[in-house]
Amino acid sequence: MAEPAEPGRAPLRRDAELNRRRLLAAAREVFRDRGLAATLDDVARHAGLGVGTAYRHFANKEELVDAVFEDMIDRVEACAREAVADPDPWHGLAASLEKVCELQAHDRGLREVMLGTGKAAQRRALVDRRIKPLVDPLIDRAKEQGALRADVEPLDLPMIQLMVGAVTDQTGEPDLWRRYLRILLDGMRTRPDGTEPLPPGPKSHPL
Amino acid sequence: MAEPAEPGRAPLRRDAELNRRRLLAAAREVFRDRGLAATLDDVARHAGLGVGTAYRHFANKEELVDAVFEDMIDRVEACAREAVADPDPWHGLAASLEKVCELQAHDRGLREVMLGTGKAAQRRALVDRRIKPLVDPLIDRAKEQGALRADVEPLDLPMIQLMVGAVTDQTGEPDLWRRYLRILLDGMRTRPDGTEPLPPGPKSHPL
């Protein structure tokens, strides 16, 4: 009567269902450590299964990436919500960026989804649609508070992520990003001594 | 008697010498526009020559990249020297970064050499060895001047370039980098209201 697996799919044999989960778990690890360029063969081996099995469950790699990516969206959104709840807008904004950057720093696959081109860009757009409504008001509040310089725009935030992600990608140092995020945050705070206005921001969506 | 071409190489037939130059010029353009991933075949076609000719002049792509890269070093160093001559240390430092970032922004091949891994990293190290002695004193002077925050380190500069390069790479917008370089520079200036100290910098050379 009950459906142990997702609905809309004919129920799998017990071993098949187990293997499906194994594949998803393996994919999460492999994508996290080696990025989206990993092959389905890699994932299958890491799950202790044959390639054929992988291809029975997922028609191709994209499908598997999509499946894994569901998780990522939730984790990213959770970060944003948590940070948005902060009563101090500036602190909330900074914390929000820090959270997301931290997620990215530990997960190469996530970085590639958040910063990449092609399919990755479409996925990233999906996150944006869920995150933007949460974070945009935070930006306004931080400006009213006088902490965030007035010429910062919402689209600057993904660019910050991009830059910070590049640091981790290139160096492999797991915590170095914190230093440069701090510099960027300090650069976005209003200064008592004023600043020249920022050069123009992204024309449309930057990624 | 005179050697019209570089010394140390048996003189080439006139047409061969011309083709060699054509190849170098084509390589500069192709690498600039399409990055180092372009093939020797691409370069040859762009030069209006056959692949065979390309391989007679350069044993492989690496050799060609090295040849083209000589130019790049000189241009980058020229930037640095020009900016170092600035009497105002902070302004000189900022201008120096801006110059290099501008070069990078117009040249995908240069970006890949400056920011890439593998062979590219070794080449980039070569630039560093020539640039660092010029720029390091500038950092010290800018700190003494009180404009640059004291916890900035020399190795932060290549990281800035990295981040700024990532902006251009991802967006393709040719001037967007200016905005984020400005934010980074503002983040590196000392603030009248003080700042928390920066998280630790790169352990060794970051790239």
Place this chain on the structure above:
DNA sequence: TGGCAAACGGAGATGCTATCTCCGCTTCTC
């Protein structure tokens, strides 16, 4: 428990792309 459908495994077919070679033909040079 027997038997059959479902699922598995993994070698290898397929397709793609980049690197580099080879040799008949062309162009310079003396």
Place this chain on the structure above:
DNA sequence: GAGAAGCGGAGATAGCATCTCCGTTTGCCA
């Protein structure tokens, strides 16, 4: 004008990722 130097570009070679096929194993239910 003859011999050497250089050219062109088809195609050999190699590497790699995707996905298929089918003989074998496993779970399921009567």
